[in-house]
Amino acid sequence: MTWKHNFDTSPDVELQGALRKDFHWGYATAAAQIEGAWNHDGKGPSIWDKFCHTPGKVKDDSTNEDATRAYDLYKEDVALMKSYGVTAYRFSLAWSRIVPLGGAEDPVNEPGIDYYNRLINELLANSITPFVTLFHWDTPQTLEDRYGGMLNQERYAPDFLRYARVCFDRFGDRVKHWITYNEPGVYTLAGYAGGMHAPGRSSFRDRNEEGDSSTEPFIVAHTELVTHAQAVKLYREEFKPSQKGVIGITLHGNYSDPWDVNDPADVAAAERARQFEIAWFADPIYGTGDYPACMRDQLGDRLPRFTAEEKSLVHGSSDFYGMNTYTTFFVKHRTEEPDINDHKGNVEKLDTNSEGKSRGPESDTYWLRTAPEGFGKLLRWVWNRYHVPIYMTENGTTAKGEVAPTDDVLNDTFRIEFFQGYLRELARAVQDGVDIRSYFGWTFTDNWEWAAGYTDRFGVTFVDFESEEKTRYPKRSAYFLQDYFQHLIARE
């Protein structure tokens, strides 16, 4: 149909062919958000299964029991992705589908392995490159019950490593792009500081029965960093020599701009916010090999210390910088002493700056606004600080009013403008010398958006969640991305 493909790329003529010929593009998803089949074929429970079956935890009281039924419909989904022209697909493995009880001594579930084999083979048969995330937030519930999951680094590490080993061993002949953890920072902040995500721990007793927001997020983050590095060591020593893949981590990070650019205290606050959010994980891996000094200054001994051995293990433990980013905030310094539960660097994050300029048009998600300029700054900040190749692993938006698959809704110009703005910035950054090798839109279909349930629709495909078949309806942004990448990616 012509309405799908009539995009004018002429304003961006100078960006034609800006991206490398082997640039990977496609969509990213996460097992707990799409698969459904939450207890089928031997799958064990994850912390999200428990969380969403606890009343009051999810906005629309929904569960992910069915989600988009990607477990059943993977063939149709691959065919649809193929029709969207993608060259790659980023998805995550559900640990408790592969090792239902999670632990190093617990049995492997062959039907779970078979499912991912079928999916990987289907992708390869369609010339779509799989990018596989080992962990996208769904810790096996049994490990949480046995020893508190990631709060117990010593007991957790062998369990995670054994799971990683099974994945490298069983899928690594075909998977050449591995991501250990998705957004360790959001996992720990939302799960252990805010307590709004599984496993639902925080200092706030009106919300959570247990937890300590002033210490646990930093402990869990430390566990993630060290066990990421241990999994990479395992891959590099035992699998990479024959499998020849790359492995890294994906970090979250929105951009922080000063609220008042003429106030040195706000300029410093914005930099501190970037370090608390991003350098917290990235400095140990790609930078100094330790946590940022501003975090140590504010948090003191509440921030764990790397042993000498951990430090050298973590430093250099990622072949690339996996970047998930969505938006930008204006950041203002605070004059009061930092709150004990602060994890942002003692700043305020605002929607408008000192001149009343908005950070961007509102989406259907409270924290997310379209802010492409900040994205361009973020790419340069990360590149200048770390100088490693960047794989964009998530970026996208919701749009207001997407409640039914009407023509208006499917012609999702708000999302198209978001993607166009961000991709322009990406292509310009590449022209300026930033090494960017992939782009995964978040996300392929509308899905189960964690604690927001089915209310936040991020897909380039509308899903009718009421229907038995979870019917998919392509939105126009899917065709926009197809056309725009054809324009941006070099042919020769």
Ligand code: FCB
């Ligand atoms: C990221 C998550 C992803 C999805 C998007 C909107 O933080 O990695 O699963 O929730 O945000």
